[in-house]
Amino acid sequence: xxxxxxxxxxxxxxxxxxxxxxxxxxxxxxxxxxxxxxxxxxxxxxxxxxxxxxxxxxxxxxxxxxxxxxxxxxxxxxxxxxxxxxxxxxxxxxxxxxxxxxxxxxxxxxxxxxxxxxxxxxxxxxxxxxxxxxxxxxxxxxxxxxxxxxx
Amino acid sequence: xxxxxxxxxxxxxxxxxxxxxxxxxxxxxxxxxxxxxxxxxxxxxxxxxxxxxxxxxxxxxxxxxxxxxxxxxxxxxxxxxxxxxxxxxxxxxxxxxxxxxxxxxxxxxxxxxxxxxxxxxxxxxxxxxxxxxxxxxxxxxxxxxxxxxxxxxxxxxxxxxxxxxxxxxxxxxxxxxxxxxxxxxxxxxxxxxxxxxxxxxxxxxxxxxxxxxxxxxxxxxxxxxxxxxxxxxxxxxxxxxxxxxxxxxxxxxxxxxxxxxxxxxxxxxxxxxxxxxxxxxxxxxxxxxxxxxxxxxxxxxxxxxxxxxxxxxxxxxxxxxxxxxxxxxxxxxxxxxxxxxxxxxxxxxxxxxxxxxxxxxxxxxxxxxxxxxxxxxxxxxxxxxxxxxxxxxxxxxxxxxxxxxxxxxxxxxxxxxxxxxxxxxxxxxxxxxxxxxxxxxxxxxxxxxxxxxxxxxxxxxxxxxxxxxxxxxxxxxxxxxxxxxxxxxxxxxxxxxxxxxxxxxxxxxxxxxxxxxxxxxxxxxxxxxxxxxxxxxxxxxxxxxxxxxxxxxxxxxxxxxxxxxxxxxxxxxxxxxxxxxxxxxxxxxxxxxxxxxxxxxxxxxxxxxxxxxxxxxxxxxxxxxxxxxxxxxxxxx
Numbered sequence: 001x002x003x004x005x006x007x008x009x010x011x012x013x014x015x016x017x018x019x020x021x022x023x024x025x026x027x028x029x030x031x032x033x034x035x036x037x038x039x040x041x042x043x044x045x046x047x048x049x050x051x052x053x054x055x056x057x058x059x060x061x062x063x064x065x066x067x068x069x070x071x072x073x074x075x076x077x078x079x080x081x082x083x084x085x086x087x088x089x090x091x092x093x094x095x096x097x098x099x100x101x102x103x104x105x106x107x108x109x110x111x112x113x114x115x116x117x118x119x120x121x122x123x124x125x126x127x128x129x130x131x132x133x134x135x136x137x138x139x140x141x142x143x144x145x146x147x148x149x150x151x
Numbered sequence: 152x153x154x155x156x157x158x159x160x161x162x163x164x165x166x167x168x169x170x171x172x173x174x175x176x177x178x179x180x181x182x183x184x185x186x187x188x189x190x191x192x193x194x195x196x197x198x199x200x201x202x203x204x205x206x207x208x209x210x211x212x213x214x215x216x217x218x219x220x221x222x223x224x225x226x227x228x229x230x231x232x233x234x235x236x237x238x239x240x241x242x243x244x245x246x247x248x249x250x251x252x253x254x255x256x257x258x259x260x261x262x263x264x265x266x267x268x269x270x271x272x273x274x275x276x277x278x279x280x281x282x283x284x285x286x287x288x289x290x291x292x293x294x295x296x297x298x299x300x301x302x303x304x305x306x307x308x309x310x311x312x313x314x315x316x317x318x319x320x321x322x323x324x325x326x327x328x329x330x331x332x333x334x335x336x337x338x339x340x341x342x343x344x345x346x347x348x349x350x351x352x353x354x355x356x357x358x359x360x361x362x363x364x365x366x367x368x369x370x371x372x373x374x375x376x377x378x379x380x381x382x383x384x385x386x387x388x389x390x391x392x393x394x395x396x397x398x399x400x401x402x403x404x405x406x407x408x409x410x411x412x413x414x415x416x417x418x419x420x421x422x423x424x425x426x427x428x429x430x431x432x433x434x435x436x437x438x439x440x441x442x443x444x445x446x447x448x449x450x451x452x453x454x455x456x457x458x459x460x461x462x463x464x465x466x467x468x469x470x471x472x473x474x475x476x477x478x479x480x481x482x483x484x485x486x487x488x489x490x491x492x493x494x495x496x497x498x499x500x501x502x503x504x505x506x507x508x509x510x511x512x513x514x515x516x517x518x519x520x521x522x523x524x525x526x527x528x529x530x531x532x533x534x535x536x537x538x539x540x541x542x543x544x545x546x547x548x549x550x551x552x553x554x555x556x557x558x559x560x561x562x563x564x565x566x567x568x569x570x571x572x573x574x575x576x577x578x579x580x581x582x583x584x585x586x587x588x589x590x591x592x593x594x595x596x597x598x599x600x601x602x603x604x605x606x607x608x609x610x611x612x613x614x615x616x617x618x619x620x621x622x623x624x625x626x627x628x629x630x631x632x633x634x635x636x637x638x639x640x641x642x643x644x645x646x647x648x649x650x651x652x653x654x655x656x657x658x659x660x661x662x663x664x665x666x667x668x669x670x671x672x673x674x675x676x677x678x679x680x681x682x683x684x685x686x687x688x689x690x691x692x693x694x695x696x697x698x699x700x701x702x703x704x705x706x707x708x709x710x711x712x713x714x715x716x717x718x719x720x721x722x723x724x725x726x727x728x729x730x731x732x733x734x735x736x737x738x739x740x741x742x743x744x745x746x747x748x749x750x751x752x753x754x755x756x757x758x759x760x761x762x763x764x765x766x767x768x769x770x771x772x773x774x775x776x777x778x779x780x781x782x783x784x785x786x787x788x
Contacts, residue, residue: 019466020449024408058468058625060450061408077370078565078601079527081615087752094730115452115619117409118373119183120525120599121218121533130411132186138730138754 005040016045023056032063068103068110070148072128077116079123088124089113091138095145154315154435157427158306165307172229174207174252179223181214181380182412187221195241199248213381215295216535226251232269234262235277282532285550287513289521290497291537294381299416302423305384313503317392318437325396331507333519338364338492339596341585350479351397354487359399362490363390365406368452369568372599374523375493377535379413383420389496392503394441397489405460407448417445452623456671457490470625471671494523515541518584528601529556545579548602559604567596569616570676572683573609592683608705609684610695614642616680631674634665638681646706650696659685700771707751713774716741718765721783725755740780
């Protein structure tokens with residue numbers, strides 16, 4: 001991991017100001033920021049682990065535990081909220097037997113709620129990996145999850 | 152190659168494209184078009200074209216704003232007008248290619264309208280439709296018309312001629328031109344743009360920065376995303392003009408990572424600008440140097456606040472700091488910095504091309520020009536719209552938006568996202584401008600406009616926004632950190648039916664404190680959703696607190712679902728659909744919902760066939776139902 005993180009840091013510029021882009025690339029590569037990865041980054045930038053973790057934990061994008069294979073995100077932006085996004089989330093939680101923020105036991109699915117994807121006209125919206133699904137209903141959400149379960 | 156040569160070439164290329172002997176197909180492929188299925192339709196069209204042996208030019212365009220009719224496909228046959236078709240599906244696309252491209256039947260029944268010149272029997276002009284007629288498209292003029300990734304198409308449609316003009320003027324003249332336009336910041340607060348630029352220009356220091364705020368964090372708003380996806384060069388052109396006027400040689404675009412397509416388009420656009428000498432050293436041979444760096448946001452709403460945004464670019468926690476010093480004096484890396492929103496930058500490009508006076512002719516006395524809004528929620532025609540400032544809310548919601556979804560009663564419209572407020576029906580005739588919205592207790596914001604109907608609970612909406620701002624509060628100052636949490640707790644209590652009579656007074660008092668005492672815009676505006684709903688919808692709070700009733704039938708702890716015994720036919724549909732097996736019953740037996748098990752998801756109400764309509768949702772009243780399933784007595788099947 002050391003060499004890989006060194007390579008990523010070199011790409012972004014090994015300087016304190018590039019901390020966030022470095023963390024973004026590290027997370028893109030490994031799926032999350034492990035304690036080991038945080039230590040590597042702090043060593044390279046000559047700052048404390050605490051400082052790196054302090055910055056990372058401020059931003060919603062960064063995660064510190066292993067994610068599921070498929071990331072399911074249910075939008076709870078305002079437009080999705082008034083069109084029933086919370087009910088979709090409730091049902092996906094029941095379907096996957098996890099709460100938002102959790103990962104299924106087999107690491108197949110991770111579930112998150114997000115504040116807005118900017119596809120409000122298609123509310124309520126659900127995103128699986130990079131695919132955006134609009135005009136969700138409880139049963140459509142179930143079918144979509146099922147599709148990924150097989151895949 | 153001089154810019155004049157580049158422009159001549161781009162225009163010739165554009166003309167050739169217009170008179171191409173091949174049919175042209177335009178796919179609306181912004182993020183929302185793709186979410187609606189545009190990619191699959193694109194694939195189908197390509198397959199059908201090759202099956203029929205037709206050669207066509209397929210162009211992926213940005214969002215034209217008719218989100219309710221997505222996915223959209225336009226077809227232009229040689230010598231014929233460009234026809235826009237909505238609500239496309241792969242099946243319809245197959246039919247359309249066959250009927251129009253092979254057999255020459257334009258399928259007026261499937262068409263939305265004609266774009267531009269020409270006419271076809273039975274198809275209206277798109278811009279004469281009620282959704283588009285009241286709109287004035289300045290910023291969005293090219294969105295949905297040009298290939299966003301083709302710089303030549305941008306140049307052929309007036310692009311970079313504003314920059315070309317600006318570079319022949321002095322920086323002071325450029326600022327004067329912007330002043331004449333009356334442009335005010337489109338990010339929400341509405342500060343006069345020319346004045347802001349002037350502060351930064353006059354600030355001492357050789358090194359200055361400009362920033363484009365594309366951290367569109369308001370839930371319910373996507374105007375900036377659509378603009379960046381559909382016409383990224385307009386934003387970049389505005390930035391180069393602004394940098395020249397201010398004397399900055401480096402700019403940043405801070406864009407949220409949730410907008411991958413916008414980021415990709417921006418990167419491609421910058422690469423093309425470099426090839427044409429429109430960015431970098433000696434731009435257009437003027438001796439002016441400017442470069443742009445893209446910074447991806449990492450998901451923090453507070454980073455829309457300018458001092459937080461700068462902290463984030465510097466690689467720190469995105470927390471605001473007190474002002475003064477203002478960013479114009481000491482901003483990014485301690486240097487004079489000017490931040491504007493995406494839309495403001497795009498407006499600048501138009502102002503420099505068409506002139507400040509021309510721009511100032513649109514809009515109202517105090518609020519000049521146009522503003523984009525994302526019109527969403529419970530409205531018939533959701534979409535991305537652009538209207539002159541000063542237009543009445545009613546004309547937007549009922550004219551452009553076609554009224555409330557399903558003909559239901561209008562309750563409120565929410566503007567300004569978590570910093571804004573809910574405006575009631577009595578405000579429908581007030582104009583949309585900075586001053587009127589502030590007087591009403593809301594703000595213009597970046598342009599989210601969410602329509603709510605009788606089935607929306609305003610107390611729940613206030614709770615929703617406080618939940619958001621409480622989670623996004625950075626925690627630096629006490630009024631915001633503690634105050635938003637206290638307000639949220641009270642609102643949660645009220646929506647759970649555990650509100651106490653003094654809660655309403657407490658809410659207003661805490662709200663006033665948070666508004667006055669918070670460090671940055673997030674806290675100062677966070678109480679607005681609470682204050683406006685208290686001001687306009689006090690009776691709904693009272694129903695929750697005093698009668699333990701949710702009049703809109705939304706708050707889950709205050710509602711109940713019942714199967715009406717005289718209407719239930721015992722079909723078993725709801726019983727099978729219930730996700731928690733809370734419904735008992737059998738064939739020809741009246742179904743009964745176990746109120747203890749019920750999670751109030753509403754699935755039974757949705758699935759109960761309309762001919763029975765046996766499920767009812769109530770709040771604060773008791774419905775008489777049997778304790779366990781009994782035989783169906785009615786004669787219905």
